[in-house]
Amino acid sequence: MKRRRSAEKRFRVYGLISVLFGLLCLVVLFGDILSKGLAAFSQTVIRTEVVLDADYLGLNKNSSSDEIRAANFEGLLKNHFKEMVQPDGRKERRQLYSMISAGAAWQLIEAVQANPGLIGQAVTFDLIADDDVDQWLKHDRGVEGINTRMSEVQIAWMESWIEQGMLTTRFNTLFFTNGDSREPELAGIHGAIKGTFLTLLVTFLLSFPIGVAAAIYLEEFAPKNRITEIVEININNLAAVPSITFGLLGLAIFINIFGVSRSTPLVGGLVLTLMTLPTIIISGRAAIKAVPPSIREAAFGLGASKVQVVFHHVLPLALPGMLTGTIIGMAQALGETAPLLMIGMIAFVVDVPGFINDPSTVLPVQIFLWSDSPERAFTERTSGAIIVLLGFLVVMNTAAVMLRRRLERRW
Amino acid sequence: MSIIENHTTCGSPLVESPKLTARNVGVFYGEKQAIFDVSLDIGSNEVIALIGPSGCGKSTFLRCLNRMNDTIDICSVTGKIELDNEDIYDPKVDVVPLRARVGMVFQKPNPFPKSIYDNIAYGPRIHGLAHSRVDLDEIVEKSLQRAGLWNEVKDRLHAPGTGLSGGQQQRLCIARTIAVDPEVILMDEPCSALDPIATAKIEELIDELRENYTIAIVTHSMQQAARVSQRTAYFHMGQLIEVNPTDQVFTTPEHSLTEAYITGRFG
Amino acid sequence: MNYSSLIIVVLILLGAGYLLGRNRARAIAGQGVKLHSLPTHYGALVALWTGLPPLLLLLLWALAEGPVVDHLLVAQLPEAVQQGSSADIQLAISKVHNLASAAGVGAVAELQPAVEHLVALESRANILHSGVVLSLALLGVAVTWRRVQPQLRARSEVEGIVRKLLFASSGIAVLTTLGILASVLFEAWMFFGKVSVFEFLFGTSWSPQIALRADQSGSSGSFGAVPLFAGTLLISAIAMFIAVPIGLMSAIYLSEYASPRVRSYAKPALEILAGIPTVVYGFFAALTVAPVIRSIGASWGLEVSSESALAAGLVMGVMIIPFVSSLSDDVINAVPQSLRDGSYGLGATRSETVRQVVIPAALPGIVGAVMLAVSRAIGETMIVAMAAGLAANLTLNPLDSVTTVTVQIVTLLVGDQEFDSPKTLAAFALGLVLFLVTLVLNYVALKIVQKYREQYD
Known part of the structure; x- marks a missing residue:
């Protein structure tokens, strides 16, 4: 008896451990991503007063936008830092220049384009620092024996800048306003988010009406015969087919046969539509089944036709449930990566897409692309992008749960 | 209790000027036969009660009269049912106007999860009975008044119909049926889910409705059949055993099965 | 007209068809004639016949145009290219497309006839499909509007069309499976024409990278x-x-x-x-x-x-x-x-x-x-x-x-x-x-x- 009781206890503990293990994985995963990624939302800048020398730039207050763009702001910045730091020799000069992002000159250009009156004045800028400076300030400063990419001279400069209050961090707005870039400090997720939005828009506009219509047909109109049965089995299986095969279909049929252009939200949306349809159809049928038959009878008894019964009574009552299923399907589509790789959404796209036939990428693919980059700063950005992606997913799933709560009222 | 071979209905199933006539009606659910060779007339402006033990086919027969059985895939009907001498099972007949002419009230009150007003207005809307908002308001008021519900709900027409009490809900369903101006009203145990007071109100209502409509009512309660109907039809195992004026059925039943049922030997 | 403006025009016609049909039905009902269906059903019927056929045609056209145009272009390519592998032809055709869309930039002399042919083809196709689609829509309005009569069973017809649309939607799931099967089967079939099934399923060496020079070992991977x-x-x-x-x-x-x-x-x-x-x-x-x-x-x-x-x-x-x-x-x-x-x-x-x-x-x-x-x-x-x-x-x-x-x-x-x-x-x-x-x-x-x-x- 004692043996049996201890066996009982052991079994129970195994179960508890399993559950805890699952939850632990969840905590570790989130903790890991957050610890790596939160730093992506801040950015290191060098605050300094730059004299916008009219003679050096060859500009005056009436210069056009194009002239401003062509002016040598990069040289101006180089001179500015050279005079400030007084580097010794060519090697040090090069090290100095490498600490400022290529985007800094653009900051000046944009400021002057917005207000040509600045020319000739001394203006204080928060210039974007290079990603190595960024990483050093966030992670390496004051840590003994760490293998940093900065030389001793560079570290000395940075320490003196910090003393003068020049080297600070601020919220990383560029991360949300820029498209992709080869320079980590300039790379942002705006393009990917826009691409995701357009792709999901196409997916929703196609999959919701088609899914709802298919669910209605199968639940309300389809005769119970062999063909209907095959369609049902087919849909259930399709829900479990690996997502990558949908990518093969997209490549072979949409792109190669129908000539839809690659890398666009249109073709991405088409592929994701086919992928989410089974989810929407299955949940839609469940929602229709849950509508009590007495409502249908009442409408039939009044002389409503089948189509009227469905569209006037069944559909409005089933709609919250269908929407829940659709949101869950869209959340799946939002996180999907593999099939999109195959239809060219993996291309390096700097421009933010404007419409569904512009080349673009999506958030998960952007994560995949960045995770492959060797720079440490890209790892940080990858995690940052993951946090944003998970944030979207949390919002969508919360919406689905809330809808389901509302649905639980009985009529 | 087995099926009686070659049974012919006792009493007087047929009347002089029928509204609805059923001849040799059989109903099958797939292979299984639920109704055997039933012939019955329902006269204008009469209330006929269909009684019998559970599963005797009285509800099934009732549902044939406005083709509600069409909504069940495996159900098929043989024989002939005519409404004003028109075969309602003719392939050319559209069930939609048919069901508008032969309305139905169900066992459990089943108002739509909409407002009281919309519950009543739905039928007239889909049949295009109202040409203006004023027309529709009038139909709604008249139907609710006929169903004796107007005074109770006139101040909250836009409150949900599901918020009413069970008896009120059932009267709402009757009002909803009346709103499409049917000729025949089929009632499938309309009081089985209600308390005695609500039941009394509905019975009173049925009596008033007789002036304008033909009513067939399935009921489990013999008292109810006795109170509201002029003729009573007794069903047993899918067969129509006896049809006679109500008084006669409850005092001097012709068939021994009818007698056994009304004296409470089974039920 | 490009596709999006064409779609908008068809949608406007669809809306107009609805109003026309409904109003005609109302006018008939106003004379005291009993209609079979509600006026809105007549409107919906006219709208469906106005909108559906042109939109379906447009969809088919959009799908077929690319491949058909490319096929017609091949004949205009220089002899040398036509003789080449299908990859070369593909390349040349996409070049022609690029040249045609960015007119005047970096013209390539031997492709010029094909570019001109493409521009001509595209403008002809444009006129053709705009014309066909619009006349189909107008035809739909006209014919169905005339059919609006008291005895027309508009509700049954509309519901029949709705049922068919619902059925077609559920068919998409099946088409998806067939599409997956067809795409993988077809390409896999071509693959097994080059590499034997036996080698693929039982071979133990996988190196799909194809060598650059033909004489290198394992040139076929x-x-x-x-x-x-x-x-x-x-x-x-x-x-x-x-x-x-x-x-x-x-x-x-x-x-x-x-x-x-x-x-x-x-x-x-x-x-x-x-x-x-x-x-x-x-x-x-x-x-x-x-x-x-x-x-x-x-x-x-x-x-x-x-x-x-x-x-x-x-x-x-x-x-x-x-x-x-x-x-x-x-x-x-x-x-x-x-x-x-x-x-x-x-x-x-x-x-x-x-x-x-x-x-x-x-x-x-x-x-x-x-x-x-x-x-x-x-x-x-x-x-x-x-x-x-x-x-x-x-x-x-x-x-x-x-x-x-x-x-x-x-x-x-x-x-x-x-x-x-x-x-x-x-x-x-x-x-x-x-x-x-x-x-x-x-x-x-x-x-x-x-x-x-x-x-x-």
Whole structure:
């Protein structure tokens, strides 16, 4: 008896451990991503007063936008830092220049384009620092024996800048306003988010009406015969087919046969539509089944036709449930990566897409692309992008749960 | 209790000027036969009660009269049912106007999860009975008044119909049926889910409705059949055993099965 | 007119058709004639006949135009190109398209006739399809409007069309399956024309990269897929080794032991694991788990590859836990309480009841759940693409780097492809194997689960 009781206890503990293990994985995963990624939302800048020398730039207050763009702001910045730091020799000069992002000159250009009156004045800028400076300030400063990419001279400069209050961090707005870039400090997720939005828009506009219509047909109109049965089995299986095969279909049929252009939200949306349809159809049928038959009878008894019964009574009552299923399907589509790789959404796209036939990428693919980059700063950005992606997913799933709560009222 | 071979209905199933006539009606659910060779007339402006033990086919027969059985895939009907001498099972007949002419009230009150007003207005809307908002308001008021519900709900027409009490809900369903101006009203145990007071109100209502409509009512309660109907039809195992004026059925039943049922030997 | 403005015009005509039809019906009803249907039904009927045929035609046109135009262009290409491989022709045609759209930029003399032909073709096609579509819409309005008569059964007709549209929607799911099958079958067929099925299924050497010079050894690549199958199975096995015991025990604990309160929190929390995008798992496996495993291995004196099968398998296992647990949970809950009561009545403890009564009764369902999980693991792409390697090693050592079917499909198809090289086609052959294997697994698993459910319903 004692043996049996201890066996009982052991079994129970195994179960508890399993559950805890699952939850632990969840905590570790989130903790890991957050610890790596939160730093992506801040950015290191060098605050300094730059004299916008009219003679050096060859500009005056009436210069056009194009002239401003062509002016040598990069040289101006180089001179500015050279005079400030007084580097010794060519090697040090090069090290100095490498600490400022290529985007800094653009900051000046944009400021002057917005207000040509600045020319000739001394203006204080928060210039974007290079990603190595960024990483050093966030992670390496004051840590003994760490293998940093900065030389001793560079570290000395940075320490003196910090003393003068020049080297600070601020919220990383560029991360949300820029498209992709080869320079980590300039790379942002705006393009990917826009691409995701357009792709999901196409997916929703196609999959919701088609899914709802298919669910209605199968639940309300389809005769119970062999063909209907095959369609049902087919849909259930399709829900479990690996997502990558949908990518093969997209490549072979949409792109190669129908000539839809690659890398666009249109073709991405088409592929994701086919992928989410089974989810929407299955949940839609469940929602229709849950509508009590007495409502249908009442409408039939009044002389409503089948189509009227469905569209006037069944559909409005089933709609919250269908929407829940659709949101869950869209959340799946939002996180999907593999099939999109195959239809060219993996291309390096700097421009933010404007419409569904512009080349673009999506958030998960952007994560995949960045995770492959060797720079440490890209790892940080990858995690940052993951946090944003998970944030979207949390919002969508919360919406689905809330809808389901509302649905639980009985009529 | 087995099926009686070659049974012919006792009493007087047929009347002089029928509204609805059923001849040799059989109903099958797939292979299984639920109704055997039933012939019955329902006269204008009469209330006929269909009684019998559970599963005797009285509800099934009732549902044939406005083709509600069409909504069940495996159900098929043989024989002939005519409404004003028109075969309602003719392939050319559209069930939609048919069901508008032969309305139905169900066992459990089943108002739509909409407002009281919309519950009543739905039928007239889909049949295009109202040409203006004023027309529709009038139909709604008249139907609710006929169903004796107007005074109770006139101040909250836009409150949900599901918020009413069970008896009120059932009267709402009757009002909803009346709103499409049917000729025949089929009632499938309309009081089985209600308390005695609500039941009394509905019975009173049925009596008033007789002036304008033909009513067939399935009921489990013999008292109810006795109170509201002029003729009573007794069903047993899918067969129509006896049809006679109500008084006669409850005092001097012709068939021994009818007698056994009304004296409470089974039920 | 381009497609979007054409669609807008058709939609406007559709709206106009609705109003025309409805108003005509109202006018007839106003004369005291009894209509068969409501005026809105007549409106809807006119609208449907106005909008549907042109929009359908437009869709077909949009799908067919590209291939047809390209086909017509081939004849205009220079002789030399026409004689070349299909890849050359493809290249030339896309060049022609580029030249035509950016008129005047960097003209290529020998392609000029084709460019001019394309411009002419496109403008002709434009006029043609605009004309056909618009006249179809107008015809629809006119004919249906005339048909609006009291005895027209507008409601039945509209409902008939609606039914057909609903039916067509459900047909898309079937078309998707056929589309997948057709695409993988066709390309795989071409692949097997170049590489024998036998070599593909049983060969043990996989190196699809084609040598640049013809005289190099292995110039045609080698396409023995056994290392990929082995790698896939190895990683799936590791994943199952984690997911099945933990998922199953979690399900048992949550359904038999946990209080309703704990259950109501723990179950959704576990299911969050299933909702996390796989690319996130891949990142986690490659950047966190793999280095940890490597350093642990190093401290034990083991050599661990930086892209080990173990890391990918472990993380995949974690991803599949909620999949196994929620399916098993359903299955265990379907076991009737009477069976448990019978066992308790004999004095069995909870764990004995679970092990000797509940699990055996639920076994078919659990087997089905595990099969679905296996199919999931086999088809998983991102985790392996990021955390497992590309090296096609034939090994059972979980510390080595292996590659999988899905990784190879992605690798072969990402980037520019030539559509008739065996390298690209091989991806489709792999896709065919993947599709068939998962299809069989899913089909059998769903059947088993369904049978099991019926047993206790």
